[in-house]
Amino acid sequence: MSKVLVLVDHSAGVVRKTTAELLTIARRLGDPVAVFISDSAADSATQVQGALPVLGQYGATKVIALTNPDLTQYLVAPKAEALQQVAAKVEPAAILISSNAEGKEIAARLAIKLDSGLITDAVDVQPADAGDASGAGAGAGGAGGAVATQSVFAGNFTVRSKVTHGTAIITVKPNAATPEAAETSPEVEEFDVTISDTAKTARITDSKPREATGRPELTEAAIIVSGGRGTGGDFAPIEAFADSLGAAVGASRAAVDSGWYPHAYQVGQTGKTVSPQLYVAAGISGAIQHRAGMQTSKTIIAVNKDPEAPIFELVDFGVVGDLHKVLPTATEEVTKRKS
Numbered sequence: 001m002s003k004v005l006v007l008v009d010h011s012a013g014v015v016r017k018t019t020a021e022l023l024t025i026a027r028r029l030g031d032p033v034a035v036f037i038s039d040s041a042a043d044s045a046t047q048v049q050g051a052l053p054v055l056g057q058y059g060a061t062k063v064i065a066l067t068n069p070d071l072t073q074y075l076v077a078p079k080a081e082a083l084q085q086v087a088a089k090v091e092p093a094a095i096l097i098s099s100n101a102e103g104k105e106i107a108a109r110l111a112i113k114l115d116s117g118l119i120t121d122a123v124d125v126q127p128a129d130a131g132d133a134s135g136a137g138a139g140a141g142g143a144g145g146a147v148a149t150q151s152v153f154a155g156n157f158t159v160r161s162k163v164t165h166g167t168a169i170i171t172v173k174p175n176a177a178t179p180e181a182a183e184t185s186p187e188v189e190e191f192d193v194t195i196s197d198t199a200k201t202a203r204i205t206d207s208k209p210r211e212a213t214g215r216p217e218l219t220e221a222a223i224i225v226s227g228g229r230g231t232g233g234d235f236a237p238i239e240a241f242a243d244s245l246g247a248a249v250g251a252s253r254a255a256v257d258s259g260w261y262p263h264a265y266q267v268g269q270t271g272k273t274v275s276p277q278l279y280v281a282a283g284i285s286g287a288i289q290h291r292a293g294m295q296t297s298k299t300i301i302a303v304n305k306d307p308e309a310p311i312f313e314l315v316d317f318g319v320v321g322d323l324h325k326v327l328p329t330a331t332e333e334v335t336k337r338k339s
């Protein structure tokens with residue numbers, strides 16, 4: 001069966017949910033091989049061992065561990081070179097990478113090095129039918145190739161495409177697949193890579209993990225409570241309601257651009273794409289660019305004082321009212337019922 005490389009997205013060996021999603025997608029296309037680049041040269045062996053159970057749980061048949069310290073000391077260029085060398089050895093049908101800022105830069109550099117086509121920000125990837133008429137050859141994703149779906153122009157158009165030259169390199173957005181376990185016992189292969197001097201021109205001088213909020217990570221949360229301009233800058237009711245539900249906090253661009261909440265929490269076309277079980281939009285009008293990032297949420301609730309707000313077209317349950325009154329009441333009720 002053709003191999004599909006998955007670049008593992010992790011923090012100190014703790015594998016992110018996006019990797020479980022990539023492995024699930026990779027199994028549709030072939031035999032998933034995880035590529036693990038530790039983020040600290042000192043404890044790379046511990047990190048690989050830490051990641052192994054999750055990689056096995058989601059079906060990685062092999063883990064290729066790259067421990068060259070150059071990979072942790074410089075920005076993305078060495079990682080692209082390393083993946084090029086892994087690809088030369090494994091000859092994969094496709095390479096899947098998380099669609100975050102680093103992932104997309106690695107993918108772009110890798111596509112040039114492998115003279116291959118690149119598709120970014122896929123929201124789904126499926127094997128093409130063997131008889132697909134779009135003309136992809138065996139070099140681009142196995143017998144029929146991999147067909148990627150992108151949601152473009154603020155979710156107004158859905159594009160399906162496939163790589164027709166070289167190895168299919170696809171960056172995949174979070175929540176593009178529901179992780180499905182398929183237990184394996186992957187062997188770990190340490191792989192030596194050589195990093196050129198030209199890839200070592202941007203050295204990392206310092207890095208600090210983001211301060212933990214104690215809340216779930218936005219793209220992985222089952223419940224998200226988001227606030228918009230209607231908060232008037234006061235996110236306390238949003239955070240309190242989120243905490244009562246064990247939820248993550250999100251924000252509209254208007255709230256983020258006003259400096260009321262950090263950019264990392266922006267949901268939408270130019271922010272994060274989320275697909276939780278429950279999304280609560282409070283004081284958010286429902287602009288198309290915001291919807292592009294949350295409209296696939298399973299259940300959507302809106303709190304807005306304007307009954308004509310466009311967000312109400314999208315919701316399963318809507319409350320017309322002032323969020324500063326509605327959310328504290330809801331928080332109190334949730335807390336009471338929990339105790």
Ligand SMILES: Cc1cc2nc3c(=O)[nH]c(=O)nc-3n(C[C@H](O)[C@H](O)[C@H](O)COP(=O)(O)OP(=O)(O)OC[C@H]3O[C@@H](n4cnc5c(N)ncnc54)[C@H](O)[C@@H]3O)c2cc1C
Binds near residue numbers: 285286306
């Ligand atoms: C290229 C581009 C990319 C963009 N990307 C994004 C993106 O990624 N994410 C994003 O969110 N936006 C994005 N935007 C901006 C988007 O168009 C909207 O401007 C933005 O989403 C509006 O944010 P909002 O709903 O918080 O504010 P508003 O549209 O001003 O809506 C505020 C809402 O709060 C309600 N309200 C006011 N007071 C209260 C109260 N006390 N209680 C309850 N409700 C109240 C109002 O009735 C109103 O509906 C983008 C725009 C462009 C052009």
